[in-house]
Amino acid sequence: MDTTQKPASESIIRQxxxxxxxxxxxxxxxxxxxxxxxxxxxxxxxxHDAAGNVVWDNDTYAFLEGDAPDxxxxxxxRQSKLxxxxxxxxxxxxxxxxxxxxxxNVSFIEGDTGVLVLDPLVTEETxxxxxALYREHRGDRPVTGVLYTHPHVDHFGGVRGVTTQQDVDAxxxxxxxxxxxxxxxASENVYAGTAMARRSAYMFGAALARGPQGGLGTGLAQTxxxxxxxxxxxxxxxxxxxxxxxxxxxxxxxxxxxxxxAPAEFLVYFPxxxxxxxxxxxxxxxxxxxxxxxxxxRDAHAxxxxxxxxxxxxGDETDVVFASHHWPTWGNDxxxxxxxxxxxxxxxxxxxxxxxxxxxxxxIEIAEELPLPPILENAWHARGYYGxxxxxxxxxxxxxxxxxxxxxxxxxxxxxxxxGKRYVELGGGADAVVAKARESFDQGDYRWAAEILSHVVFAxxxxxxxRALLADTFEQLGYGAENGVWRNIFLSGTTELRAGRFGTPTxxxxxxxxxxxxxxMLFDAIAIQVNGPEAWDEKFTVDxxxxxxxxxxxxxxxxxxxxxxxxxxxxxxxxxLTATRRTLPALALGGMSADGLAEAGIxxxxxxxxxxxxxxxxxPGDPDFAIVTxx
Numbered sequence: 001m002d003t004t005q006k007p008a009s010e011s012i013i014r015q016x017x018x019x020x021x022x023x024x025x026x027x028x029x030x031x032x033x034x035x036x037x038x039x040x041x042x043x044x045x046x047x048h049d050a051a052g053n054v055v056w057d058n059d060t061y062a063f064l065e066g067d068a069p070d071x072x073x074x075x076x077x078r079q080s081k082l083x084x085x086x087x088x089x090x091x092x093x094x095x096x097x098x099x100x101x102x103x104x105n106v107s108f109i110e111g112d113t114g115v116l117v118l119d120p121l122v123t124e125e126t127x128x129x130x131x132a133l134y135r136e137h138r139g140d141r142p143v144t145g146v147l148y149t150h151p152h153v154d155h156f157g158g159v160r161g162v163t164t165q166q167d168v169d170a171x172x173x174x175x176x177x178x179x180x181x182x183x184x185x186a187s188e189n190v191y192a193g194t195a196m197a198r199r200s201a202y203m204f205g206a207a208l209a210r211g212p213q214g215g216l217g218t219g220l221a222q223t224x225x226x227x228x229x230x231x232x233x234x235x236x237x238x239x240x241x242x243x244x245x246x247x248x249x250x251x252x253x254x255x256x257x258x259x260x261x262a263p264a265e266f267l268v269y270f271p272x273x274x275x276x277x278x279x280x281x282x283x284x285x286x287x288x289x290x291x292x293x294x295x296x297x298r299d300a301h302a303x304x305x306x307x308x309x310x311x312x313x314x315g316d317e318t319d320v321v322f323a324s325h326h327w328p329t330w331g332n333d334x335x336x337x338x339x340x341x342x343x344x345x346x347x348x349x350x351x352x353x354x355x356x357x358x359x360x361x362x363x364i365e366i367a368e369e370l371p372l373p374p375i376l377e378n379a380w381h382a383r384g385y386y387g388x389x390x391x392x393x394x395x396x397x398x399x400x401x402x403x404x405x406x407x408x409x410x411x412x413x414x415x416x417x418x419x420g421k422r423y424v425e426l427g428g429g430a431d432a433v434v435a436k437a438r439e440s441f442d443q444g445d446y447r448w449a450a451e452i453l454s455h456v457v458f459a460x461x462x463x464x465x466x467r468a469l470l471a472d473t474f475e476q477l478g479y480g481a482e483n484g485v486w487r488n489i490f491l492s493g494t495t496e497l498r499a500g501r502f503g504t505p506t507x508x509x510x511x512x513x514x515x516x517x518x519x520x521m522l523f524d525a526i527a528i529q530v531n532g533p534e535a536w537d538e539k540f541t542v543d544x545x546x547x548x549x550x551x552x553x554x555x556x557x558x559x560x561x562x563x564x565x566x567x568x569x570x571x572x573x574x575x576x577l578t579a580t581r582r583t584l585p586a587l588a589l590g591g592m593s594a595d596g597l598a599e600a601g602i603x604x605x606x607x608x609x610x611x612x613x614x615x616x617x618x619x620p621g622d623p624d625f626a627i628v629t630x631x
Contacts, residue, residue, distance in 0.1 A: 001468055003498040005213040005475070008070035011444025012480045019482075020074050024378055030284065034082045034327040037090035039137045045086055045100070047129045047225070055125045055227035058086045058100045060210040061217070069212040073482045079285070079385045080217040080484070082327070088133050091322050092273050096138065098130035103204070103221045104154040104324050106130045107277065109270065111248025114144035118268070118277060119324045120158040122506070123227030127158025143167075144248035146232075148177040149279035150262035151185035153229055153508045155324060160230035160512075168232050174247055177234035178256060178266040185231065186517045190525050190588075192294060193509040194621025200224070200293040202627065205488030206505040207495065213475075214491060219285050219385025219484030220325050224506045231512040238266050241309070255313060257281055257306040259299040261288075267310060274319040276335070282307060282342040284326040284380065288387040289349070290395030292485055297399040300350035300392070307343035311336060338381065345382045348373065349389065353396040362405040363397030388483045417630045420459030423452065430456050434466050441473055446480075449473045457497075458630050470628070471497035493628045504623040515585045519546065519553060523564045525588055531619035532560035538617060540610045543573040548580040557614060575606035 008016075046057040061084040068077035086100020096108045106127060107118040115134070120127040135141065143163045148156045159175070167173040188196070201207060204223045208215030215223060236245065238254045245252050255267040261280040268277040280287065281303065289298045321335045322328035329338045356366045367390045376382045384390070404411060414422065427433035433456050440449040450473045456466035471494045478490030495502065517525060535557060542555040554569045555562060579586075579602040586600035592615040597604050604611065625631060 001498050008479045013070045034085050039088040041087035042133050049125050049227050056225040071213045071479045075482045083217050083221050101130045102126040103224045108134050111250045114142040116145040117162045118147040119155040120162050122154045122157040123225040124161040124230050125227035126225045127161030131162050146175045150265035151181045157229040159232050174236045175234045176236045178264040179239045180264040184263045189508040189513045196293045197504045201504050202489045202492040203293045203485050207502040217484045226506050229510040231516050260303040269314045276314050276318045276321045278323045280324050283323045285385040286387045289392040297395050300346045304343050304347035311339050353393050363394040367393040384483050416458045420455040423455040424459040430460050430463050446473050446477050461629050467497050501624050514588050527562040529618045530562050531617050535560045535617040541573040543576040545578045575610045578603040
């Protein structure tokens with residue numbers, strides 16, 4: 001297939017020009033804020049791993065200059081230019097941020113003897129580089145504490161780039177996180193981690209070529225680094241709003257906000273600095289209520305209520321609000337206005353969606369028809385660069401109503417491949433359907449062209465003309481998208497149709513993350529991989545004894561299901577594993593062989609064949625599964 005990138009169509013060019021005329025591009029406040037307090041930059045800003053591989057290179061976004069080309073939505077171009085600004089910035093004296101080193105920001109709060117690190121990026125390498133830049137300009141201060149605002153990988157993955165397990169174990173570096181942080185960090189990245197990571201490859205566009213016809217960011221930031229994801233378990237847990245902690249002389253007041261941007265999340269107020277870290281609950285974009293990589297649907301109602309609480313708790317006493325993405329907002333009046341508009345955004349989406357649900361509208365219908373109030377429509381920080389009104393409204397519908405829209409015709413539909421065959425037959429054959437799609441493409445109706453061409457590709461995956469036109473269609477949809485994630489998804493579909501699948505550039509279920517699993521979560525993670533039909537005839541039990549915590553579990557494989565219990569069991573198990581909490585994760589890291597267990601320090605007694613039999617029925621996920629074609 002021809003892999004040549006195509007220019008923007010006349011339809012897309014007209015759309016881009018209309019946006020330029022309708023949005024307040026003369027408002028340059030964000031550019032002033034995004035460059036305010038610059039202390040220094042890292043030049044060049046290519047970051048390498050120990051083997052010399054480039055894991056991050058912000059300089060590849062140097063093309064983001066001047067006016068938007070026809071192949072980029074001008075609103076997204078503006079946002080991407082802001083996100084590409086990199087360096088060390090002073091938020092207020094004593095609080096600094098490094099931006100442009102990864103998908104997220106890392107913040108440094110100076111204490112009496114050292115510095116606290118807040119949200120240490122995605123990877124060990126980028127976090128280390130950010131700390132080095134901070135120390136270059138602020139002195140070689142030791143790290144005296146780490147904060148994780150929530151359990152998404154871009155807020156903890158670089159922790160070993162700023163501290164060590166030894167310093168944490170010795171009590172020199174407390175790690176502060178919200179209640180249930182570890183459970184959610186591990187479960188989200190392991191249970192459905194393979195599927196989420198594969199879909200993240202589309203969402204974050206890490207495999208896309210950088211440029212005006214390719215990847216230019218996610219709206220939340222640029223993209224994810226591809227280095228080593230690490231995790232050190234928290235040692236100080238925040239459980240309630242109003243909890244105060246002082247570390248290295250830095251006083252912090254916490255506000256709990258579970259179920260907002262993450263299932264476990266807190267905001268942090270620094271009273272001596274009159275500064276509020278909003279974590280990821282108030283950023284310069286409409287955020288996701290359902291991230292397109294897949295996750296639990298977030299609670300827009302709770303989100304808006306927590307932001308009201310934020311204003312009530314800290315609004316009168318805050319001179320700057322900064323977050324784990326984007327740039328700060330200064331001035332008390334501007335802070336309260338910003339937080340209030342962010343609050344109103346999520347409340348409006350929630351309340352209006354429910355109003356229309358109760359009138360019988362479906363999620364798709366609401367997403368297509370519900371306008372935002374003009375004041376939010378024209379607020380740059382409320383535009384849909386990462387989340388979008390379209391997919392957020394559908395998420396709210398899903399949260400309350402589920403996948404079924406009430407229409408019996410949608411209750412028991414054929415799967416995509418079978419639907420494709422029937423649509424192609426209905427349309428008079430693949431060639432006829434592609435011809436109709438070509439007419440829609442030429443008319444600029446890319447949404448319909450994508451719909452019918454996808455049916456052809458699923459019915460006849462080798463139909464060259466259908467694949468080529470679907471790739472061209474996704475490309476135009478990407479060029480027109482204001483949402484950075486939508487652009488990446490459409491252009492990733494184009495790339496895979498033209499050049500083949502590119503897999504998963506960033507794998508979040510790293511050894512550190514797996515090692516953070518509790519024994520119960522580890523057993524669940526293994527049970528999820530059991531191929532039920534292959535295991536129907538297997539039946540055995542394994543006792544797991546943890547010597548350091550005096551825990552005992554019995555695993556049972558029967559009827560194609562691996563279950564476990566921590567209660568005392570009758571009779572002897574077929575085999576017994578003796579381990580510690582720290583060595584047990586070897587089971588999920590390829591250690592089910594006798595040699596692997598021994599190397600990890602785990603003893604196996606009894607029928608040693610049981611783990612071999614268990615390993616034989618495990619069916620791990622495919623990090624390169626098909627998305628735009630049938631598997």
